[in-house]
Amino acid sequence: MRRLAALFLVPALMVGAAACGGDSGDKNPSPTSSSTKPARFVPVSTTGAVTANPAFGQAPDIKIPDVPAPAGLQVQVLTEGTGPAVTGVDNVKINYEGVAYSTKKVFDGTFETNQPAEFYLEGLIKGWSQGLTGKKIGSRVLMNIPAELGYGAAGQGDDIKSNETLVFVVDLISSTPGYATGKAMPQNPDLPTVQTDGAKVVNLTFPAGKNPPATLVSQVLIEGGGNPVAPTDQVTQQQVQWVWGGQMLGSSWGGLGPQAVALGGESTIMKAVTEGLAGKKVGSRVMLVIPPDRGFGATGSPTNNIPANATLVLVVDIVAAGPATGTGS
Numbered sequence: 118m119r120r121l122a123a124l125f126l127v128p129a130l131m132v133g134a135a136a137c138g139g140d141s142g143d144k145n146p147s148p149t150s151s152s153t154k155p156a157r158f159v160p161v162s163t164t165g166a167v168t169a170n171p172a173f174g175q176a177p178d179i180k181i182p183d184v185p186a187p188a189g190l191q192v193q194v195l196t197e198g199t200g201p202a203v204t205g206v207d208n209v210k211i212n213y214e215g216v217a218y219s220t221k222k223v224f225d226g227t228f229e230t231n232q233p234a235e236f237y238l239e240g241l242i243k244g245w246s247q248g249l250t251g252k253k254i255g256s257r258v259l260m261n262i263p264a265e266l267g268y269g270a271a272g273q274g275d276d277i278k279s280n281e282t283l284v285f286v287v288d289l290i291s292s293t294p295g296y297a298t299g300k301a302m303p304q305n306p307d308l309p310t311v312q313t314d315g316a317k318v319v320n321l322t323f324p325a326g327k328n329p330p331a332t333l334v335s336q337v338l339i340e341g342g343g344n345p346v347a348p349t350d351q352v353t354q355q356q357v358q359w360v361w362g363g364q365m366l367g368s369s370w371g372g373l374g375p376q377a378v379a380l381g382g383e384s385t386i387m388k389a390v391t392e393g394l395a396g397k398k399v400g401s402r403v404m405l406v407i408p409p410d411r412g413f414g415a416t417g418s419p420t421n422n423i424p425a426n427a428t429l430v431l432v433v434d435i436v437a438a439g440p441a442t443g444t445g446s
């Protein structure tokens with residue numbers, strides 16, 4: 118996971134810009150590149166269709182026929198697991214292998230090293246998020262992903278050509294929620310109302326005719342059942358940012374997913390965030406309303422669309438917390 122300390126600095130929109138980006142090559146389905154490894158190619162399928170070993174945990178044994186790639190997203194559950202169904206806003210732990218259809222070249226995977234990867238599902242190419250959402254943990258899934266749901270005309274590196282169809286075998290090992298999982302709490306009518314799409318925070322509506330609070334507010338919207346956050350913890354979180362009464366500044370929900378940030382920094386806004394999150398339980402959703410004197414003050418941050426004397430509203434889902442590996446800023 119990438120640290121999100123920059124979210125609380127002047128470049129407050131770094132996360133939002135990445136999350137709102139397109140579905141091109143910036144969304145990589147794999148954490149490593151196989152370009153430095155000896156090339157490996159899969160055998161030809163004689164059945165006229167892509168085939169693979171159905172046994173969970175074993176080598177995928179993908180075979181690809183010498184016929185044109187099928188149109189559209191093709192998803193086949195080779196072995197169905199018995200665990201919970203995966204959602205798009207989960208972090209998933211997987212083993213996988215990826216092959217370029219036209220060349221039959223393996224471009225990435227984890228089976229050979231037996232070092233599973235972990236991803237925020239909605240942050241991947243659309244073929245992955247569409248193909249794996251709803252599949253059960255313990256399943257082995259075979260996917261043929263067309264270019265429009267993969268890397269499109271741009272391709273990706275040397276191994277994934279322009280308009281390439283991708284073939285993946287994925288073993289779904291486990292998943293953890295990338296969102297608040299606790300109990301909904303009574304809300305303050307003088308504060309903004311959170312709008313959601315399933316578990317995902319998508320918008321805020323502000324109370325008509327209400328001025329923002331003059332002091333820091335930390336409102337628990339959903340109370341989790343985990344341990345309380347310590348003021349020196351590193352917190353893994355989903356976060357959405359607004360200016361009170363104005364526009365959304367940034368969101369982790371659309372691509373980056375839960376990010377880790379160390380609390381306890383020395384900047385004015387990090388002090389406010391630390392104060393607002395300390396003591397809140399893991400699994401909670403918390404709204405922080407940060408007045409100008411605890412945020413960017415009379416100067417604001419024009420380059421990040423934060424006006425002078427802006428009150429900021431952050432909605433934070435505390436996914437995990439533990440001892441920090443560094444300090445905030």
